[in-house]
Amino acid sequence: MVEPLMNPEKFFEEATPVEAFVPHGRVVRSPRKTGPLSGLSIAVKDLFDWAGVPTGAGNPAWLDSHPVPSADAAVLSALLDSGAALVGKSVTDELAYSILGENFHYGTPRNTAAPGRVPGGSSSGSAAAVAASLVDAALGTDTGGSVRVPAAYCGLFGLRTTHGLVARSGLVPLAPSFDTVGWMARTIAPVSSLAAVLLPAADLAWSKVWTLPETEALVDTETRQGVGTVVRSLGLPSAGLVGLTEAYGGLEGLRKLYATLQGWEAWQTHGGWITERKPIFGPAIAQRFLTASLVTDEEADAAREQMLRFRVDLRSVLGKTGVLVLPASAGPAPLIGETEEKVAEIRSRTMRLTCAAGLAALPQITVPLRGSDGLPRGVGLLGPAASDQALITLALRTGVA
Amino acid sequence: MVEPLMNPEKFFEEATPVEAFVPHGRVVRSPRKTGPLSGLSIAVKDLFDWAGVPTGAGNPAWLDSHPVPSADAAVLSALLDSGAALVGKSVTDELAYSILGENFHYGTPRNTAAPGRVPGGSSSGSAAAVAASLVDAALGTDTGGSVRVPAAYCGLFGLRTTHGLVARSGLVPLAPSFDTVGWMARTIAPVSSLAAVLLPAADLAWSKVWTLPETEALVDTETRQGVGTVVRSLGLPSAGLVGLTEAYGGLEGLRKLYATLQGWEAWQTHGGWITERKPIFGPAIAQRFLTASLVTDEEADAAREQMLRFRVDLRSVLGKTGVLVLPASAGPAPLIGETEEKVAEIRSRTMRLTCAAGLAALPQITVPLRGSDGLPRGVGLLGPAASDQALITLALRTGVA
Numbered sequence: 001m002v003e004p005l006m007n008p009e010k011f012f013e014e015a016t017p018v019e020a021f022v023p024h025g026r027v028v029r030s031p032r033k034t035g036p037l038s039g040l041s042i043a044v045k046d047l048f049d050w051a052g053v054p055t056g057a058g059n060p061a062w063l064d065s066h067p068v069p070s071a072d073a074a075v076l077s078a079l080l081d082s083g084a085a086l087v088g089k090s091v092t093d094e095l096a097y098s099i100l101g102e103n104f105h106y107g108t109p110r111n112t113a114a115p116g117r118v119p120g121g122s123s124s125g126s127a128a129a130v131a132a133s134l135v136d137a138a139l140g141t142d143t144g145g146s147v148r149v150p151a152a153y154c155g156l157f158g159l160r161t162t163h164g165l166v167a168r169s170g171l172v173p174l175a176p177s178f179d180t181v182g183w184m185a186r187t188i189a190p191v192s193s194l195a196a197v198l199l200p201a202a203d204l205a206w207s208k209v210w211t212l213p214e215t216e217a218l219v220d221t222e223t224r225q226g227v228g229t230v231v232r233s234l235g236l237p238s239a240g241l242v243g244l245t246e247a248y249g250g251l252e253g254l255r256k257l258y259a260t261l262q263g264w265e266a267w268q269t270h271g272g273w274i275t276e277r278k279p280i281f282g283p284a285i286a287q288r289f290l291t292a293s294l295v296t297d298e299e300a301d302a303a304r305e306q307m308l309r310f311r312v313d314l315r316s317v318l319g320k321t322g323v324l325v326l327p328a329s330a331g332p333a334p335l336i337g338e339t340e341e342k343v344a345e346i347r348s349r350t351m352r353l354t355c356a357a358g359l360a361a362l363p364q365i366t367v368p369l370r371g372s373d374g375l376p377r378g379v380g381l382l383g384p385a386a387s388d389q390a391l392i393t394l395a396l397r398t399g400v401a
Numbered sequence: 402m403v404e405p406l407m408n409p410e411k412f413f414e415e416a417t418p419v420e421a422f423v424p425h426g427r428v429v430r431s432p433r434k435t436g437p438l439s440g441l442s443i444a445v446k447d448l449f450d451w452a453g454v455p456t457g458a459g460n461p462a463w464l465d466s467h468p469v470p471s472a473d474a475a476v477l478s479a480l481l482d483s484g485a486a487l488v489g490k491s492v493t494d495e496l497a498y499s500i501l502g503e504n505f506h507y508g509t510p511r512n513t514a515a516p517g518r519v520p521g522g523s524s525s526g527s528a529a530a531v532a533a534s535l536v537d538a539a540l541g542t543d544t545g546g547s548v549r550v551p552a553a554y555c556g557l558f559g560l561r562t563t564h565g566l567v568a569r570s571g572l573v574p575l576a577p578s579f580d581t582v583g584w585m586a587r588t589i590a591p592v593s594s595l596a597a598v599l600l601p602a603a604d605l606a607w608s609k610v611w612t613l614p615e616t617e618a619l620v621d622t623e624t625r626q627g628v629g630t631v632v633r634s635l636g637l638p639s640a641g642l643v644g645l646t647e648a649y650g651g652l653e654g655l656r657k658l659y660a661t662l663q664g665w666e667a668w669q670t671h672g673g674w675i676t677e678r679k680p681i682f683g684p685a686i687a688q689r690f691l692t693a694s695l696v697t698d699e700e701a702d703a704a705r706e707q708m709l710r711f712r713v714d715l716r717s718v719l720g721k722t723g724v725l726v727l728p729a730s731a732g733p734a735p736l737i738g739e740t741e742e743k744v745a746e747i748r749s750r751t752m753r754l755t756c757a758a759g760l761a762a763l764p765q766i767t768v769p770l771r772g773s774d775g776l777p778r779g780v781g782l783l784g785p786a787a788s789d790q791a792l793i794t795l796a797l798r799t800g801v802a
Contacts, residue, residue, distance in 0.1 A: 104741055278695050282741055286688030293694065294679050337738050340505055340683055 011134075012088065020109045020129035022046050024054050024063065025089025031080055037193055038083030042183075043129040043138035045122075046089040047096055048073040049170035057172045058094040058122070060105050061279030073170025075139060075181055075198065082197045087135050090125025094285040095270060096141055096174045098122050099149045099350060100334070100343065104282025108336060113155040113376050117333035120150030123184070127154040130184050137190040140182050143174045144262055145354030147182030151366035152378025153333035157191045157395065158184040162385050163361035166198050175265035178258075178358045188400075191365075192392050202389040207321040209238035214251055218349045220331035222371035223379070230367060230379045231325050233398045241317060241324070248310055251352035257303045257310070258355035263292035264300035284343075307359050314360040318384045323394060327353050328366040328378030356382065363388040367395050412535075413489065421510045421530035423447050425455050425464065426490025432481055438594055439484030443584075444530040444539035446523075447490040448497055449474040450571035458573045459495040459523070461506050462680030474571025476540065476582055476599065483598045488536050491526025495686040496671060497542055497575045499523050500550045500751060501735070501744065505683025509737060514556040514777050518734035521551030524585070528555040531585050538591040541583050544575050545663055546755030548583030552767035553779025554734035558592045558796065559585040563786050564762035567599050576666035579659075579759045589801075592766075593793050603790040608722040610639035615652055619750045621732035623772035624780070631768060631780045632726050634799045642718060642725070649711055652753035658704045658711070659756035664693035665701035685744075708760050715761040719785045724795060728754050729767040729779030757783065764789040768796050 012026040025046055031038065046056045049069035056063040076086060091106045093099075101124035102108045109128030111119040119128045123140025127150035130138045140147040142160035151158025159182050166181040173179050181198070185191045209231055216224050231238050248254050271293060273279075281289065318324065330349040334342070357364040362385060366378040379398075383391045413427040426447055432439065447457045450470035457464040477487060492507045494500075502525035503509045510529030512520040520529045524541025528551035531539045541548040543561035552559025560583050567582040574580055582599070586592045610632055617625050632639050649655050672694060674680075682690065719725065731750040735743070758765040763786060767779040780799075784792045 102741075104745075274691075275695055278692070281688060281691070283684030283688040286691045287682060287684040290675075290682070290687045290691040290694070291679070293691070294676055337740075339738075340503075344505075 015134050018110045018112065018128050018132045018134060019107050020090050020125040020132065020134065021088040022056050022091055022106055024056060027053050027088065029080060029086040031083045031085050033081055033083060035081065035083035036197060037079060040084045040137060040190055040193065041087045041135045042079060042084050043088050043090045043126050043135040044076065044086055045092050045126050045138070045140045047092050047141055047172045048076055048139060050076060050086065050089060053089060055172060058092040058096070058103055058106065059279050059281065061277055062095070065277050069170065071170065074167035076170070078197060088129065090129055090138060093122035093124060094281055095172070096122040096143060096146055097266060097285055097288050099145045099347065100284065101150060104285070111154055111333055114153065114333050117335055118153065120153035120333055122146040123150050127151060127156060127184055130154070130156055130186060133186070137183055137185040137194060140184060141171065142180050142182040143178045144258065144351060144358055147184060148328050148354060148364055148366045148378065148380060149350060151184050151368065152328040153376060155368045155370065155376030156184045156186055156366070157188050157368060158182060158366040159191055159195065159388065159392065160357055160364045161199060161388050162363040165200065165386060165388065173269050175262040175269065177265055178262060188392060188396055195389050195392055199388045200386060202387050204321050204387060204390045206236055206323055206390065206394055209234050209236045210241045210317065210322060210324045211238065212244070212324065212326050213240045213242060214245065215326050215353055218251070218330055218352055219327045222373070223327045223329070223331055223377045226369040226377055226379050227325055227327055229369070230398050234394065235397065244313060244317065248306060254310065254359060255348065255352045255355050257306050258351065258359055260295055260299055260303040261307060264295040267292040267295065311360045314356060314362070315384065320384055322384070323391070324382040326380050326382065328380040329353065332371065332375035332377055361385065363391055365391045365395050367398050367400055369400065416535050419511045419513065419529050419533045419535060420508050421491050421526040421533065421535065422489040423457050423492055423507055423526070425457060428454050428489065430481060430487040432484045432486050434482055434484060436482065436484030437598060438480060441485045441538060441591055441594065442488045442536045443480060443485050444489050444491045444527050444536040445477065445487055446493050446527050446539070446541045448493050448542055448573045449477055449540060451477060451487065451490060454490060456573060459493040459497070459504055459507065460680050460682065462678055463496070466678050470571065472571065475568035477571070479598060489530065491530055491539060494523035494525060495682055496573070497523040497544060497547055498667060498686055498689050500546045500748065501685065502551060505686070512555055512734055515554065515734050518736055519554065521554035521734055523547040524551050528552060528557060528585055531555070531557055531587060534587070538584055538586040538595060541585060542572065543581050543583040544579045545659065545752060545759050548585060549729050549755060549765055549767045549779065549781060550751060552585050552769065553729040554777060556769045556771065556777030557585045557587055557767070558589050558769060559583060559767040560592055560596065560789065560793065561758055561765045562600060562789050563764040566601065566787060566789065574670050576663040576670065578666055579663060589793060589797055596790050596793055600789050601787060603788050605722050605788060605791045607637055607724055607791065607795055610635050610637045611642045611718065611723055611725045612639065613645065613725065613727050614641045614643065615646065616727050616754055619652070619731055619753055620728045623774070624728045624730070624732055624778045627770040627778055627780050628726055628728055630770070631799050635795065636798065645714060645718065649707060655711065655760060656749065656753045656756050658707050659752065659760055661696055661700055661704040662708060665696040668693040668696065712761045715757060715763070716785065721785055723785070724792070725783040727781050727783065729781040730754065733772065733776035733778055762786065764792055766792045766796050768799050768801055770801065
């Protein structure tokens with residue numbers, strides 16, 4: 001991946017069919033030093049500040065109403081100092097408030113791993129660029145599943161880091177209690193390399209694998225089987241976890257908790273700008289912000305209390321060396337042009353699967369699997385706080401990489 | 402159409418494939434008296450109160466949170482007293498805030514006149530039921546085009562009445578300055594019969610036909626030709642109207658004016674309920690209400706002032722005996738499953754065509770035409786205040802009926 005840096009124009013010209021990069025983000029940056037990431041090319045979700053390049057956050061009104069950043073986001077700086085090259089700003093769902101990967105303004109990045117299907121979002125362009133082998137890895141963000149889901153849909157490894165471990169300065173926020181930096185790659189090696197630079201070491205001996213039997217009804221057969229395959233491949237004592245979600249109304253109750261808190265925070269974060277600037281949002285994003293604007297402080301307070309209890313519950317189960325294996329998505333990526341009703345239903349099932357990591361502020365890695373129909377699916381490994389690097393090592397045991 | 406009244410169950414069973422009626426509206430009402438409408442069966446948009454039957458307004462939360470009305474809407478009462486039978490409550494877009502005809506909760510009524518295409522909205526089920534010959538006519542409402550557009554898409558005559566002429570008691574409002582009652586039929590006769598019952602007489606001798614050359618760029622070839630055909634068929638002196646919209650930023654400026662005022666009124670009307678009840682809206686409707694919630698009083702005041710000026714301008718041009726012939730829609734009905742971007746673009750062009758009647762509070766009738774591709778299109782006749790019945794007579798001259 002040195003060549004594109006030699007001729008960015010040619011690179012982006014050839015990358016055009018993948019539609020992974022925003023028009024204002026056809027830029028590259030050479031590494032500042034040699035280091036552990038030398039030779040790696042990394043696409044950057046257009047939610048991170050890149051000095052001298054506009055940050056679009058997936059919405060043209062955002063692009064227009066914010067100054068071009070003069071400094072790099074902390075993560076970009078760290079990557080450049082470690083030898084990585086940055087290649088392009090990738091399409092994100094509007095303000096990262098979706099897991100579908102269709103952007104009303106910038107289009108739908110091509111999922112080359114599952115043609116005719118969405119790439120997943122909100123780190124849609126990042127996933128698409130990696131899946132199409134345009135770059136070695138890509139930076140994304142994961143608030144409610146925005147790295148884990150596109151990774152599952154595009155057949156990639158994707159890490160959502162422990163909340164708070166990776167600096168978020170220079171990153172457009174959505175819901176700060178849940179916003180995390182993450183990254184994706186086709187094999188585990190680049191995921192591991194970035195982790196070594198951006199995350200603290202995590203030496204731990206995994207002792208126990210948990211599964212969540214209640215997720216089985218939410219996913220397709222291939223995903224369910226994939227979870228079983230991954231559990232067996234880990235070679236650790238395993239058990240089904242029953243009753244974890246009971247006090248919260250099951251996974252649907254947790255999903256609602258999450259949606260309430262995320263919505264409240266999203267409106268706290270962006271409501272002022274939306275009210276002032278009146279941006280045009282695609283219908284699904286507008287729907288989400290309307291709902292967000294209606295969450296009361298009381299509802300958010302009640303949800304937060306529940307969230308903190310759930311956080312303690314899940315962390316107690318995992319201890320320091322337990323891992324929860326669960327579906328990363330409900331099935332393969334939805335078809336492009338699926339009905340709104342079906343998309344809403346898939347989204348709802350998916351969020352029931354992804355919300356635990358967000359609510360508990362824990363790391364989760366997507367391990368990609370391919371179903372017998374040839375379509376990518378993903379299994380998640382959810383670990384204790386700061387176990388990120390150990391999760392990556394554990395993912396190696398699945399043999400997929 | 403006496404038979405279905407004999408066996409409503411069988412009627413609604415057989416009507417099922419058209420998906421025009423809401424589940425809670427599979428009801429019929431016999432006429433109270435014989436009269437000028439005897440023998441006519443009329444479907445009722447589920448926005449009108451029908452004593453003893455829930456009013457759904459296209460949204461399940463609305464259905465759940467409002468008592469079953471104990472009285473009929475004024476219009477229903479008048480129809481029953483004039484001999485009409487009421488047959489079924491028809492699907493409406495949510496709170497009538499769309500012209501597309503896809504309802505997130507109740508589905509998309511089948512456009513049998515253009516299979517694979519939307520029926521148009523918000524009087525979607527009414528148009529679908531009439532197009533499929535399930536009923537002789539159907540009641541709808543037209544705020545921004547909700548009768549005129551589905552009529553054009555489904556190959557029907559559709560009348561938007563002069564604002565304020567037909568009683569709106571027992572009707573769920575959207576934007577009271579623009580809300581009107583309207584109706585549709587396959588031929589002009591039932592449109593005329595209902596008009597005779599619901600509207601004052603209008604004896605006038607049409608003197609002049611106006612066209613709006615600036616609409617030509619907004620429509621497809623067949624619609625453009627249709628306007629010409631209709632103008633010629635009227636056999637009156639005609640002229641192109643230039644400069645009408647100049648002071649308002651053209652038709653796009655008028656569309657924006659309309660959207661601002663409609664949005665402001667829609668939020669005044671429903672914002673309280675939405676905030677309190679937090680209904681689930683389909684994405685496109687939520688998008689509209691989010692935008693509506695952001696309109697400031699100052700913006701609405703400024704727009705209202707402009708609207709009143711435009712109203713005077715257009716009414717001055719028409720005088721008492723002039724008619725404006727313009728496209729009723731931008732082209733045939735959009736395909737089901739069209740992209741959001743394309744739907745938004747079509748909507749925007751359509752609203753530039755429909756907003757004049759709303760802003761000027763004037764009546765407009767859609768005359769259906771079929772293009773060489775076999776798809777329905779519509780041409781609108783827009784007349785002076787209270788000229789509704791004369792517009793119907795004028796529509797007869799086009800020879801379509």
